[in-house]
Amino acid sequence: MIAEALPLNPIARWEWVFPVVESVHICGFTLLAGSATLINLRLLGVCLRRQRISEVAAGLAPWMWSGLAVQIATGAFLFSGDPGEYLQVAAFRNKMLLIIIAALFQFLVVRRATALGREQAPAGSDGLIALISLALWSAVLLAGMWIGNL
Amino acid sequence: MRLLQFCTWLSGTDFSVWLREAPYPYPVLLIIHLMTLALFGALAILLNLRVLGLVLPRAPITYVLQQSRPWKWTALALLTISGLLIAASDPLEYYGNRMFWISLGLLALAAVNAWYFATRTCRTITLWDTAERAPSAARWWAWSSLGLWIVLIFVGRAIAFF
Numbered sequence: 001m002i003a004e005a006l007p008l009n010p011i012a013r014w015e016w017v018f019p020v021v022e023s024v025h026i027c028g029f030t031l032l033a034g035s036a037t038l039i040n041l042r043l044l045g046v047c048l049r050r051q052r053i054s055e056v057a058a059g060l061a062p063w064m065w066s067g068l069a070v071q072i073a074t075g076a077f078l079f080s081g082d083p084g085e086y087l088q089v090a091a092f093r094n095k096m097l098l099i100i101i102a103a104l105f106q107f108l109v110v111r112r113a114t115a116l117g118r119e120q121a122p123a124g125s126d127g128l129i130a131l132i133s134l135a136l137w138s139a140v141l142l143a144g145m146w147i148g149n150l
Numbered sequence: 151m152r153l154l155q156f157c158t159w160l161s162g163t164d165f166s167v168w169l170r171e172a173p174y175p176y177p178v179l180l181i182i183h184l185m186t187l188a189l190f191g192a193l194a195i196l197l198n199l200r201v202l203g204l205v206l207p208r209a210p211i212t213y214v215l216q217q218s219r220p221w222k223w224t225a226l227a228l229l230t231i232s233g234l235l236i237a238a239s240d241p242l243e244y245y246g247n248r249m250f251w252i253s254l255g256l257l258a259l260a261a262v263n264a265w266y267f268a269t270r271t272c273r274t275i276t277l278w279d280t281a282e283r284a285p286s287a288a289r290w291w292a293w294s295s296l297g298l299w300i301v302l303i304f305v306g307r308a309i310a311f312f
C-alpha cells in the first residue's frame with residue numbers, strides 16, 4: 001500500500017532490487033555476527049588465547065561496527081519497501097527490540113569487559129557476558145529469519 | 151536423467167514431505183544453515199583480512215589458522231548437513247533451479263581456492279607467518295577468496311528468487 005504510494009523507491013519498482021539488497025544485508029550480517037562471535041569466543045577463552053582479549057576486541061571492533069552500519073542502512077532500505085506491513089509483523093518488532101538490546105549490550109558491557117588492561121583483572125562474569133552476547137545476536141538472526149517465514 | 155529420477159523418488163518419500171510440510175523442520179534448518187554460514191564465512195573472512203594485514207596484524211597467520219580450524223570444520227559439517235536436508239525438502243524444485251547449480255559450482259571453486267591456499271600459497275608461509283602483511287601472491291589469494299564468498303552469498307540468496 002505504502003509501496004504503491006512510493007513508486008520512485010527502487011525496491012518497489014524493480015523486482016530484483018529486494019534480493020540484491022538482501023544479499024548485501026546477509027554479507028553485512030556475516031561481518032557483524034562473525035566479528036562479534038570471535039570477540040565473545042575470545043572472552044569465553046575458547047580461541048585465540050595467545051592474543052590478548054583487548055587486542056582481539058580492538059582489532060575486530062571496527063569490522064563489527066561497520067557491519068552494523070551496513071545492516072542498519074540495508075535494513076532501512078528493505079523496510080522502506082513496505083513499512084506498514086513490516087510494522088504489523090511481531091517478528092519484525094521483536095527484531096528491532098533485540099537489535100537495540102544486543103548493540104547496547106555489546107557497546108556498554110562487552111566493550112568494557114574487553115577494554116585495554118582488563119587482562120590484569122579478569123572478572124568471573126566474563127564468560128557469562130560472552131554467552132549473553134552470543135545469545136542476543138543469535139536471537140536477532142532468529143527473529144530476522146522469522147520475518148521472512150511468516 | 152538418472153538424477154531427475156532420484157529427485158522424483160526422493161521428493162515422494164515421507165521424509166521429504168515431512169521436511170517440506172511440517173511447520174518446524176524447514177525454518178530450523180534454514181536457521182542452522184545461516185548461523186553456520188555466518189560462522190564459517192566470518193572465519194574465512196577473518197583469515198583473508200589477516201593475510202591482508204587488516205585484522206590482528208600481530209598474530210601469526212598459522213596461529214589464526216590453527217585456532218579457527220575446529221570451528222571451521224564444525225561449521226562446515228553443519229552447513230553441509232543442513233544444506234543437504236534443505237535440498238532434500240524439495241529436490242525437484244532445486245533440480246530445476248539454475249542458481250542452485252551455479253552455487254554448487256561456486257562451492258566447488260571455494261574448495262579449490264582453499265586447497266590452493268593450503269598447498270601452494272602456504273608453501274612459503276614460514277617466511278611471512280609473522281609479517282603484518284603477507285606477500286602479494288598471498289594477498290591476491292585473499293582478495294579472490296573474499297570475492298568468491300561474496301558472490302556465493304548473492305547466488306545463494308538468488309536460489310530463492312528464481
